[in-house]
Amino acid sequence: MKVFTYSPGGVHPDESKITKDFPFEVFKSPPVVVIPLQQHTGAPNNPLVSVGDYVKVGQKIGDTNQFVAAPVHASVSGKVLAIEDRLLPNGTKGKCVVIENDYKDEWVELSKRDSFEDLPREEILKVIRDKGIVGLGGASFPTAVKLSPPPNKVIDIIIGNGAECESYLTVDNRVMLEYPDKIIKGILIEMQITGAKRGIIAVEENKEDAALLLNKKVQEMGLSNVEVVLVKTKYPQGGEKQLIKAVLNREVPSGGLPLDVGVVVQNVQTLKAITEAILEDKPVIERGITVSGDAVEKKGNFIMRIGTPASFIIDTLGLNRKLRKLIFGGPMTGIAQASVDVPVIKGTSGILMFGEEALEMAPQEESPCIRCASCVDSCPMGLMPFLIDHASRRKDLQEAERLHALDCIECGVCSYVCPSKRHLTENIKGVKQAIIKQKKIEAAKQAAFEKLKQQRQKEKEMS
Amino acid sequence: MAKYDIDLVVNAAPHIRDKVNTSSIMRDVVLALIPAMVGSIFIFGERVIVVYLVSIVSSILAEYVGNLLFHKNSSLKDFSVVVTGVLLAMTLPPSSPWWMVVVGAFSGILLGKMIFGGIGSNPFNPALVGRAVLMVSWPTYMTTWDKPRFFIGFPFRVLSLDAITSATPLNVVQLQSYSQLISEFGSKLNLYTSLFFGTVGGSIGETSAILLLIGAIYLFIRKVIDWKIPTFYIATVFVLSFVFGRDPIFSILAGGLFLGAFFMATDYSSSPKTPLGKIYYGIFLGIMTVIIRQFSSYPEGVMFSILLGNALVTYFDKTMPRVYGVFPKKEVSK
Numbered sequence A: 001m002k003v004f005t006y007s008p009g010g011v012h013p014d015e016s017k018i019t020k021d022f023p024f025e026v027f028k029s030p031p032v033v034v035i036p037l038q039q040h041t042g043a044p045n046n047p048l049v050s051v052g053d054y055v056k057v058g059q060k061i062g063d064t065n066q067f068v069a070a071p072v073h074a075s076v077s078g079k080v081l082a083i084e085d086r087l088l089p090n091g092t093k094g095k096c097v098v099i100e101n102d103y104k105d106e107w108v109e110l111s112k113r114d115s116f117e118d119l120p121r122e123e124i125l126k127v128i129r130d131k132g133i134v135g136l137g138g139a140s141f142p143t144a145v146k147l148s149p150p151p152n153k154v155i156d157i158i159i160g161n162g163a164e165c166e167s168y169l170t171v172d173n174r175v176m177l178e179y180p181d182k183i184i185k186g187i188l189i190e191m192q193i194t195g196a197k198r199g200i201i202a203v204e205e206n207k208e209d210a211a212l213l214l215n216k217k218v219q220e221m222g223l224s225n226v227e228v229v230l231v232k233t234k235y236p237q238g239g240e241k242q243l244i245k246a247v248l249n250r251e252v253p254s255g256g257l258p259l260d261v262g263v264v265v266q267n268v269q270t271l272k273a274i275t276e277a278i279l280e281d282k283p284v285i286e287r288g289i290t291v292s293g294d295a296v297e298k299k300g301n302f303i304m305r306i307g308t309p310a311s312f313i314i315d316t317l318g319l320n321r322k323l324r325k326l327i328f329g330g331p332m333t334g335i336a337q338a339s340v341d342v343p344v345i346k347g348t349s350g351i352l353m354f355g356e357e358a359l360e361m362a363p364q365e366e367s368p369c370i371r372c373a374s375c376v377d378s379c380p381m382g383l384m385p386f387l388i389d390h391a392s393r394r395k396d397l398q399e400a401e402r403l404h405a406l407d408c409i410e411c412g413v414c415s416y417v418c419p420s421k422r423h424l425t426e427n428i429k430g431v432k433q434a435i436i437k438q439k440k441i442e443a444a445k446q447a448a449f450e451k452l453k454q455q456r457q458k459e460k461e462m463s
Numbered sequence B: 001m002a003k004y005d006i007d008l009v010v011n012a013a014p015h016i017r018d019k020v021n022t023s024s025i026m027r028d029v030v031l032a033l034i035p036a037m038v039g040s041i042f043i044f045g046e047r048v049i050v051v052y053l054v055s056i057v058s059s060i061l062a063e064y065v066g067n068l069l070f071h072k073n074s075s076l077k078d079f080s081v082v083v084t085g086v087l088l089a090m091t092l093p094p095s096s097p098w099w100m101v102v103v104g105a106f107s108g109i110l111l112g113k114m115i116f117g118g119i120g121s122n123p124f125n126p127a128l129v130g131r132a133v134l135m136v137s138w139p140t141y142m143t144t145w146d147k148p149r150f151f152i153g154f155p156f157r158v159l160s161l162d163a164i165t166s167a168t169p170l171n172v173v174q175l176q177s178y179s180q181l182i183s184e185f186g187s188k189l190n191l192y193t194s195l196f197f198g199t200v201g202g203s204i205g206e207t208s209a210i211l212l213l214i215g216a217i218y219l220f221i222r223k224v225i226d227w228k229i230p231t232f233y234i235a236t237v238f239v240l241s242f243v244f245g246r247d248p249i250f251s252i253l254a255g256g257l258f259l260g261a262f263f264m265a266t267d268y269s270s271s272p273k274t275p276l277g278k279i280y281y282g283i284f285l286g287i288m289t290v291i292i293r294q295f296s297s298y299p300e301g302v303m304f305s306i307l308l309g310n311a312l313v314t315y316f317d318k319t320m321p322r323v324y325g326v327f328p329k330k331e332v333s334k
Ligand code: SF4
Pocket: A368, A369, A370, A371, A372, A373, A374, A375, A376, A385, A386, A414, A417, A418, A419, A420, A421, A422, A424
C-alpha cells in the first residue's frame, strides 16, 4: 500500500496507545444518565418529554425543526427525573434530560432493513438526521447536513477517516478491527447519496493491521470503487484539511469546506453509525470510547451509553492515584474538566485521566519567546503562530487577521513544540473568537445603518 | 465517590508538551561547542582557558546586572548567557588580555541583549556585538595573532611548528598572496589539512573546521538548528569565491566561516524565522562575506556580514510561508 502524507508541519508525540489491543467491552449502564439536549454544532433542540415521563431506549427526547441540528435519544429506559441545566464537557452549562435507569432496557420498536441500495436519497438523509448522527470523531457536525451539499457542488470522493492521530486514543482502531463491514457499508451508503464515484479509507501506518483487514474485506466484497490507503503516522494527519491534502493533494480553500473541493471526510465510527441507523434503525445512544491515562486502574475501549457521568466511569474503573486531570478527548485538543459530574456525549472519543504527572506533561509557566521558529516550522496550516500570539496579546485584531489567524485549525501543535511553553494555541483561539465577534458586531452595525438609510430614503420619498 | 482523592486542574489544550525547553536547547549548544573548545586549548595552549572563563563569568555577571538594571526576573537559568560567553571567547584572539574580554562580555550582553529586553528580543547576535565593540576600541589587540602551540602528542599534529604563520591565513592572502600562503605551508594539501584540524593562526574557536562540524552535526541531529542558513551561507561562499577566482575550498575553511555559519548566523533571535527567509539570509551572508573579503581592507567578512544580515532580518521575514488554502492567484484578484 502506498503511504501518503501532507507537508509542511506536524509532529509525532509519543503514541501512548496503551489500549490498542483491548477489544471493545460493553460498559455497565449507569443508574442515572444525563443527556444534553444539544450535542451537535448548530441550532439547539427542544425537549420532547417532560419530567415524570417514562421513556424507552432509543426514544427521541429532543429535536428542533431547524436544518442544522441532530435530535437526541434516550440511552436507557426509565423515568425522566429532571430537565435542567448541567455542566457539559465543553465547560458551559446546557439543558439536559436526566433519566433514572430502570434497568429493563426496554427499546422502542425498530424497523430493520435488509438493504439500502434501493432507498431513495431523501429517505436515507432523513433516517441519518432522525437517528441523531453527528460527526463522531469529535467535531459533532450534523452528518445529514454535511451530506446535503448545495446543488452547485459536486462531491466525487468520500474519505473514511481512520487516521486517529491523537495519542492514547484507540477507539477508531478498534472499530476498524471489529466492525470493518459496517465501515465499508457506511462509505457505500454515503457514495450512494452523494453520487461520489470513489471511496477511500485512510488509515495511519501505526494501524496497518486495521488497514489490511479493511482491504481484505473490500476485496472479498468485490468493490472496485473503494480503496484503503495508508497515511504517515503524524499529528494532525487526521485533520480534515490535512487528510485531503495528503490523500488527494487537494487544498480546501481558506474559509471553505471540504465539499468545495468535492470531498466529504467522515470518521470511521460515524460510518459505522450510519450503517446501523439505516440497516438496524438504531439511533446514536451509545458510542465507542477509549478510557486511558496513567491514573485509571482499568483502561480499555468501551461501548458506553450517551449520558454516562464521568463519576460513574471513575467508580467503575477505579483510580490508582490522586486524580489531577480529567480530559474529554485526546491530549492535543481535548478539554480538561473542572468536575467529574460531566456526562459522556456524542462527541466524546476518549476520556483520559492523569495524576500529578499531568502537571509535568503540560508545564504552564511561560518563558520569553526565543524566536526559535519551531512553531512556524511545525504549523500544519503554514501560519506564523508566534506572531499571531504577539498580536493576540496586544489585542491587535487587525494584525492577527492579516496573519490568517482565522485559518488556524486549533490543533495545538505550536504550543506542543514551543520550548518556551508559550500558550500559543490558547491565545490564537482567543483572538480568533474576538475577530469573529467583532465581525458579527460590524455586520450588525452595517445592517442597522442600511436600515436607517432605507428609512430616511422612504421618509424623503414620502415628504 | 468519596472513595477517591480528586483535585482537578483545568487548563487549555494541548495537555502534552514536547520535553525540549529553552535551557535544554542552550545546553545542547554549549555541548556542541565543547569539541571546538577543547581543541582550541590543544591548539593555542592553556591560556585560552582564561579567556573562556573570564568571558563566561563576565557574561553571567553582565546578565545579572542587566536584570537588575531593567527590573527583569532572573534569566540566568535559561543558560543562554553561557552560550554567548563561550561564543564571544571563540571569536577573540588567543592573546586577548583579560580586561578586554570583560569589556567585550559586558558590551555584548548589555548593549547587544539586555537593552532590547533580554532573550528573544535582541536584533543582533550579542557575542558579535561584543566583538564589534572590541574591534573598534582595540583594533591592535584584536588583530594580533600569535602562533598556535600544540601540546606534545597532539594527535592531529601534521606540521612542524616553524611551518605555521603567525598571521591568519586570510591575512596572508590579503597582504601577500595565495601562492605565498601555499608555499608557507608547503603544499595545498598541507594547507587544507591544517585548516581542517585548526592548526593555524586565528581566533580561539574558529580554526578547526572538523571540530566545529562535529558540533554542528550534533545540533542538526538534536534539531536545535535548521540546515538552511548554514548550508546556503557556506554554499554561496563556495560558489562566489570560485567566481572571483579564489580557491573555493580554502575560502570556506579559512577564517570564521564555519563558526559563524553554524553557531552565529543560526542565533534564533537575530535570524529569520520563515523557511524562505532563512534561505535568502544564508545567500545574503555568503555574498556579503565574499564581497568584504574581496574588496575591503578587512581580510575577514563573517562578523560584519552577520551583523548586517541581523539588521535586515525584518525584510527576510516578509517571506511568510504560504498558508494552507490561500492561493497566490486569489490574492492578486483581491
Ligand atoms: S516555538 Fe515558542 S519560542 Fe519558538 S518562536 Fe514559536 S513561540 Fe517563540
